Amino acid sequence: MVDVPFDTTAGIPPAEVGEVELYHPKSWWTRYVFSQDAKVIAIQYSMTAMAIGMVALVLSWLMRLQLGFPGTFSFIDANQYLQFITMHGMIMVIYLLTALFLGGFGNYLIPLMVGARDMVFPYVNMLSYWVYLLAVLVLAATFFVPGGPTGAGWTLYPPQAILSGTPGQDWGIILMLASLILFIIGFTMGGLNYVVTVLQARTRGMTLMRLPLTVWGIFTATIMALLAFPALFVASVMLLFDRLLGTSFFMPTLVEMGQLTKYGGGSPILFQHLFWFFGHPEVYIVALPAFGIISDLISVHARKNIFGYRMMVWAIVAIGALSFVVWAHHMYVSGMHPYFGFFFATTTLIIAIPTAIKVYNWVLTLWRGDIHLTVPMLFALAFIITFVNGGLTGLFLGNVVVDVPLSDTMFVVAHFHMVMGIAPIMAVFGGIYHWYPKVTGRMLDETLGRFHFWVSFLGAYAVFFPMHYLGLLGMPRRYHDIGETSFIPASAHDLNAFMSVAALIVGFAQLVFLFNLVWSLFKGKEAGGNPWGGASLEWQTPETPPGHGNWGKELPIVYRWAYDYSVPGAARDFVPQNEPPAGLAAQGSRP
Amino acid sequence: MAVAIILLLVALASVLFHIFSPWWWTPLASNWRYIDDTITLTFWITGAVFFAVVAFMAYCVFRFHHKEGRRAAYNPENKRLESWLTIGTAVGVAAMLAPGLVVWHQFVTVPANATEVEVMGQQWMWSYRLPGKDGRLGTSDARLISSDNPMGLNPDDPNGKDDVVVLNEDLHLPVGKPVKVLLRSIDVLHDFYVPEFRAKMDMIPGSVTYYWFTPTRTGTFDVLCAELCGAAHAQMRSKVVVEEDTEYHAWLEKQRTFAELSAQRNVEKAAYKSGRE
Numbered sequence: 001m002v003d004v005p006f007d008t009t010a011g012i013p014p015a016e017v018g019e020v021e022l023y024h025p026k027s028w029w030t031r032y033v034f035s036q037d038a039k040v041i042a043i044q045y046s047m048t049a050m051a052i053g054m055v056a057l058v059l060s061w062l063m064r065l066q067l068g069f070p071g072t073f074s075f076i077d078a079n080q081y082l083q084f085i086t087m088h089g090m091i092m093v094i095y096l097l098t099a100l101f102l103g104g105f106g107n108y109l110i111p112l113m114v115g116a117r118d119m120v121f122p123y124v125n126m127l128s129y130w131v132y133l134l135a136v137l138v139l140a141a142t143f144f145v146p147g148g149p150t151g152a153g154w155t156l157y158p159p160q161a162i163l164s165g166t167p168g169q170d171w172g173i174i175l176m177l178a179s180l181i182l183f184i185i186g187f188t189m190g191g192l193n194y195v196v197t198v199l200q201a202r203t204r205g206m207t208l209m210r211l212p213l214t215v216w217g218i219f220t221a222t223i224m225a226l227l228a229f230p231a232l233f234v235a236s237v238m239l240l241f242d243r244l245l246g247t248s249f250f251m252p253t254l255v256e257m258g259q260l261t262k263y264g265g266g267s268p269i270l271f272q273h274l275f276w277f278f279g280h281p282e283v284y285i286v287a288l289p290a291f292g293i294i295s296d297l298i299s300v301h302a303r304k305n306i307f308g309y310r311m312m313v314w315a316i317v318a319i320g321a322l323s324f325v326v327w328a329h330h331m332y333v334s335g336m337h338p339y340f341g342f343f344f345a346t347t348t349l350i351i352a353i354p355t356a357i358k359v360y361n362w363v364l365t366l367w368r369g370d371i372h373l374t375v376p377m378l379f380a381l382a383f384i385i386t387f388v389n390g391g392l393t394g395l396f397l398g399n400v401v402v403d404v405p406l407s408d409t410m411f412v413v414a415h416f417h418m419v420m421g422i423a424p425i426m427a428v429f430g431g432i433y434h435w436y437p438k439v440t441g442r443m444l445d446e447t448l449g450r451f452h453f454w455v456s457f458l459g460a461y462a463v464f465f466p467m468h469y470l471g472l473l474g475m476p477r478r479y480h481d482i483g484e485t486s487f488i489p490a491s492a493h494d495l496n497a498f499m500s501v502a503a504l505i506v507g508f509a510q511l512v513f514l515f516n517l518v519w520s521l522f523k524g525k526e527a528g529g530n531p532w533g534g535a536s537l538e539w540q541t542p543e544t545p546p547g548h549g550n551w552g553k554e555l556p557i558v559y560r561w562a563y564d565y566s567v568p569g570a571a572r573d574f575v576p577q578n579e580p581p582a583g584l585a586a587q588g589s590r591p
Numbered sequence: 592m593a594v595a596i597i598l599l600l601v602a603l604a605s606v607l608f609h610i611f612s613p614w615w616w617t618p619l620a621s622n623w624r625y626i627d628d629t630i631t632l633t634f635w636i637t638g639a640v641f642f643a644v645v646a647f648m649a650y651c652v653f654r655f656h657h658k659e660g661r662r663a664a665y666n667p668e669n670k671r672l673e674s675w676l677t678i679g680t681a682v683g684v685a686a687m688l689a690p691g692l693v694v695w696h697q698f699v700t701v702p703a704n705a706t707e708v709e710v711m712g713q714q715w716m717w718s719y720r721l722p723g724k725d726g727r728l729g730t731s732d733a734r735l736i737s738s739d740n741p742m743g744l745n746p747d748d749p750n751g752k753d754d755v756v757v758l759n760e761d762l763h764l765p766v767g768k769p770v771k772v773l774l775r776s777i778d779v780l781h782d783f784y785v786p787e788f789r790a791k792m793d794m795i796p797g798s799v800t801y802y803w804f805t806p807t808r809t810g811t812f813d814v815l816c817a818e819l820c821g822a823a824h825a826q827m828r829s830k831v832v833v834e835e836d837t838e839y840h841a842w843l844e845k846q847r848t849f850a851e852l853s854a855q856r857n858v859e860k861a862a863y864k865s866g867r868e
Contacts, residue, residue: 079822153819159796160779165714165821252797253733255713255777260734268780268795302655304663308673333782335774335793335800338699342692349688356680357673363644364672366651368664373594373656381594381648385601388644392637395684399691401698402629405616405789408782408817458601465605469614474786476817479825485813487617487786495614566663573662 022549023122034130036122037548038107041129043439045103048129049096050514052136056091059084061507068500070481079167081480082151086168087142089154090176093282094183095136097424101289102187102225103132105431106194106218108439112538113215115203115556115578117549119193128193131186138179145171153478155279158250158271162243164257173243177236184229184236194222203537205558209313210577212536212562213306216313217292220320221285227324228281235274242266272334276327283420284323288316290387290427291358294380296562297430298362300534301377302369303573305563308361315354322351332403341400348398352391359388370566370573374532375449379430382457383423390419393468408478411471414464422460429456429513436517437531441544442524448516452509459506463499470495535574536562595653602645606638620787620812620833622769622805625694627789633687640683698790701803705769708762711742712774712781712794714821717814717829718742719762723753723848733777733796739856743777744849752850755843761830762814765839769805782818785831793818806833 025031035041063084066076076084107125111118119125142149150168152161160166161173168176198211198219211219238249242263250271251263299306306312328336328344362384371377393415397403406412429452436444470492475482482488530539542552556578564575619627655661707728709720720742722728729744729751736743741758744751764770774783776794784791787810792802814829834842847855 078825082819082822082824151822157780157819160819160821163779163821165779165823167822252795254779254796255733255736257714258738260736266797268797302663303657305665305667307666308668310668311673333792335795335798338695341695341699345691345695346688349684352684353677353680357677359644360673360676363648363651364669366648366655368666369651369655370661370663371652371656373652378594381598381652384648385598385645388641389605392641395637395687396630396633399629399633399687401626401691401695402633404698404791405623405626405630405786407791408784458597461601466608466612466614469608469612472616473614474617476784476815478819481825483825483828485815486811487813489613491613563667566665568665 022117024548034126036118036126038111038119038122038125039439039546039550041125042104042107044129045099045107045132048133048136049100049104052091052140053096053100054510055140056088056096057507057510059088059091061504063088064500064503066480068497076480078480079151080148082153082478083149083167083172085478086151086154086156087139087149091139092421093154093286094180095139097286097420097428098187098225098282099132100428101286101424102194102218102222103129103190105214105289105293105435106222107190108435109214109538110194110197110218111201112438112541112546112550113212113536113562114198114201115206115537115551115558116197116201117551117555120197120201121193124189125193128186128190131182131189135179135182135186138175138182142168142172142175142179145175147171150176155272155275156239157275158239158242158268159252159254159263162239162251174240177240177243180236181233181240184233187225187229191222191226194218195226203555203558206537206577209310210558210561212292213295213309213312213316214289214292216316217288217290217295220316221288224281224288224320224323225285228278228285231274232278235271235278239271269331269334269336272331272336273328276330277324279330280327281320281323283416284319286420286424287387288320290383290424291316293427293431293434294362294383295358295365296536297376297380297434298365299563299565300434300532301374301380302366302371303533303565304365304369305561305565306361307364307367308357309561309563311357312361315357318354319351322347322354326351326398329398329400329403332400333407345398345400349395352395352398355391359384359391374433375444375446375453376430376434376532378450378453378457379426379433382453383426383430386418386426386457386461387423389465390415390417390423394419405474406471408476409471410475410477411468413477414467414471417464417467422464426457429453432517434532435538436520437527437544438538438541439545440521440524441527442520443527443531444520444524445516448512448519452513452516455509455512456506459502459509462502463506466495466499533572533574535564535576537577540576540578592653592656595649595656598645598649598652602642602649606642609634609638617786619789620785620806620808620810621789622807623698623789625690625697629687629690629694632690636683636687698802701771701801702769705771705803707771707773708764709773709775710762710783710794712776712783712816712820712827714778715816715823715827716759717762717783717827718759719757720744721755721757721843721846723755725750725753728773729754729849731775736777739853746853752848754849755846756849756852757846759829761811761832763832763834763839763842764806765836766806766809766833769803771801771803774800774802779820780818781816781820781827784815784817785812786815787812791817809833809835 023036147170150172241247248263248266251266253264326348329348529544558577566573711718727750729748731743774794776796781794790802790804812831816827
């Protein structure tokens with residue numbers, strides 16, 4: 001049994017938390033709106049992220065309409081198409097996935113899973129959400145300003161991003177940069193909280209090597225985000241200065257619409273380095289929480305301990321560290337010194353090894369399990385398939401010379417949607433179906449859930465798997481209309497139309513999910529405290545949904561790791577983390 | 592059962608799609624066959640891993656799905672298995688990386704006999720410049736750009752006088768001769784992309800980037816811009832005509848040099864001025 005020895009022979013006195021340590025809401029406003037309770041903040045974060053995510057979903061429909069049926073929809077022109085792809089990408093990566101995994105899942109699960117009453121800085125935690133909301137509002141405002149949102153692509157590469165040949169050069173780019181700056185400020189407040197809570201507020205007995213992998217994933221991702229976001233922060237500030245004050249951080253001597261500008265001496269490549277120094281860790285900031293959630297879903301629903309827990313923890317840490325030395329694989333054809341290619345291709349392919357270990361350990365957890373094909377488990381299986389698919393195409397793009405023909409084509413679009421679009425969203429859905437009963441006390445409807453799952457998984461796969469082959473053919477990305485070429489056959493347009501229809505169907509299936517979220521809140525089956533038979537602490541709360549302060553008078557004491565499923569000789573097929581060993585219970589020393 | 596079958600079908604359908612896909616890379620027109628070969632090798636290795644992982648999952652779902660009375664095994668770790676899997680993965684990764692790096696070394700090592708050709712991108716058109724009889728390109732500077740000198744060439748540089756300037760028209764190249772493409776932009780990022788050549792590289796205002804290749808068959812090939820460059824990015828097109836030496840030289844004879852273009856413009860200007868006075 002993998003367990004860190006813990007001296008429980010003497011019995012452990014209960015840990016009571018005095019009244020002074022928690023902020024108690026005094027009114028409806030401080031309980032539900034300006035709340036300092038991490039669980040309420042988590043729900044606020046999640047709802048805001050999903051609301052802005054719906055905007056990005058609608059944008060993806062418009063993009064697919066244009067790509068599938070170019071010229072049919074007169075209300076979409078080239079400028080708008082660029083604005084759609086920019087806003088879709090930025091919202092999905094930062095305002096939806098980052099916020100939902102860290103602000104949503106992180107806030108809800110960290111205190112419960114480590115056995116704390118709340119985050120360690122509840123007031124800062126509340127501020128974090130309100131600054132995030134402000135960032136979202138500023139971002140949404142760009143749809144209504146003169147010139148509309150920026151169409152610079154989510155990478156915002158200068159000089160193009162701030163010159164007049166690009167839509168949204170007037171207000172859009174300024175508000176976009178301002179919104180990013182706000183987001184990073186808000187995130188930093190929340191992120192410090194998550195890290196300090198995991199390090200300082202674990203209940204007694206909860207050693208680091210007993211943490212559920214969800215916490216490990218979110219914890220590592222948060223540390224990475226705290227190190228990576230500052231690069232985006234300075235890049236945004238400098239680009240804003242270039243745009244507003246006429247500085248030339250990223251602007252060399254150049255011509256704008258035939259006229260020589262006053263810019264000179266800056267480096268466009270510098271922006272790309274700063275952007276991707278943030279941007280690559282960002283991939284793992286989204287992926288690591290998903291890894292953690294998937295590990296826990298598979299273990300709980302296969303009624304089996306996660307295979308190779310220690311390897312899984314070290315793989316998370318190794319991926320987190322390595323992801324800071326691979327950023328320039330996004331820049332193989334950027335014109336940086338070509339010898340960088342040797343270094344970054346090597347580091348990039350090395351990162352495949354710890355990532356592969358995680359995949360092996362997930363599927364080996366299924367081996368000789370007792371697999372319950374619940375909706376969360378189905379999403380976990382779909383996560384593995386889409387993640388493996390997207391991860392393997394990463395080996396094409398990471399291998400510098402293979403990237404040369406494929407870079408900037410639809411192959412790249414297919415790759416990153418599979419690996420950091422579909423896969424993490426499968427983890428989000430799996431996580432929501434899994435923990436919704438703890439959050440609301442009711443189960444999500446299973447029939448609707450299965451419908452949502454099959455349409456989303458098979459539909460999204462049908463969109464993005466064939467897309468790789470359009471990239472192989474040489475179809476470039478960020479084209480609103482490929483137009484006349486000598487090398488793209490008519491059948492490629494039919495394939496595009498097929499993908500668009502699939503994308504629309506997948507999009508509408510998400511409405512079923514939203515309906516399920518609301519309907520089950522009132523009509524869902526009563527869940528009880530631990531409907532899945534989970535061993536980790538969040539399923540052991542005295543009340544469901546957990547009350548203010550999470551635990552009753554006493555904090556739980558942890559005696560074992562989070563994965564004691566189907567332990568030989570145990571009465572049930574799971575042993576909660578806070579259940580004392582048999583000998584100790586017999587002595588009656590448990591307080 | 593149904594779930595296991597669907598998972599297996601996803602893997603099978605992916606493999607079949609790959610085999611029967613009518614959408615595949617364009618016929619090669621350059622020396623970069625090694626790039627295609629590295630992609631093929633990578634498809635084999637990754638395809639095998641993908642199928643193995645999904646098939647294993649499907650088998651687990653089929654064999655170990657919940658039944659009354661089933662209880663999962665309890666096996667937290669297996670050091671031997673984990674080590675072997677790690678080593679196997681490392682070998683597979685090395686098998687893709689090693690040839691990749693070898694080919695990259697070729698890609699970044701320009702042969703000494705390569706002819707230089709300059710490609711200049713601007714919103715939203717392509718211009719080209721070929722060295723004249725002296726075989727050398729003159730210097731350029733974005734500050735010199737004007738309607739008379741759209742490429743910003745240095746009029747005081749003797750090397751530039753005989754440079755052949757091709758504004759917003761097709762580029763012609765002789766087949767079988769290695770070319771070093773010097774890439775330059777005067778406004779935003781662009782990327783000179785010809786799918787059949789496999790190579791591509793961004794163009795950055797303020798610097799000159801490059802790549803090299805040898806055209807291996809004659810024909811006319813589309814040039815696209817592969818780096819988002821603003822509203823008309825998708826319409827930024829041109830063509831490269833690869834032809835036999837004699838045809839190429841016939842084309843070259845008809846092109847005009849920087850000196851000829853400047854002189855002609857000066858004459859036009861003078862005529863315009865005198866006509867008005």
